[in-house]
Amino acid sequence: MSRRCFISGKEVLFGHNVSHSNRKTQKKFRPNLQKVSLMSFALGCKVQVRISTAALRSIEHNGGIDSYLISSRNSTLSKEALDFKKRILKVMSSSNSEAPSLI
Helix, strand or coil: CCCECCCCCCECEEEEEECCCCCEEEEEECCCEEEEEEEECCCCEEEEEEEEHHHHHHHHHHCCHHHHHHHCCHHHCCHHHHHHHHHHHHHHHHHHHHCCCCC
């Protein structure tokens, strides 16, 4: 399993530890990934994903994964998140067309 965030696409970065004598040694900067289950109300199921803690805070701030994905730009999402967003929009558009009118 790769160390990559499902939502934001954050992944491992490489750099150097620099000592006082200016010697450089390799270092990996790993994202803080957590495995969480998020409820998708549009799809009616739980989705288990590995996301960064920053993305989790953003999802909770927006009121759930459905509203977060709908309100976010496509350029900021990873490929997997774009596919998930398309599934949510497809279900929401079909449920709106099947809703009975009150007139």
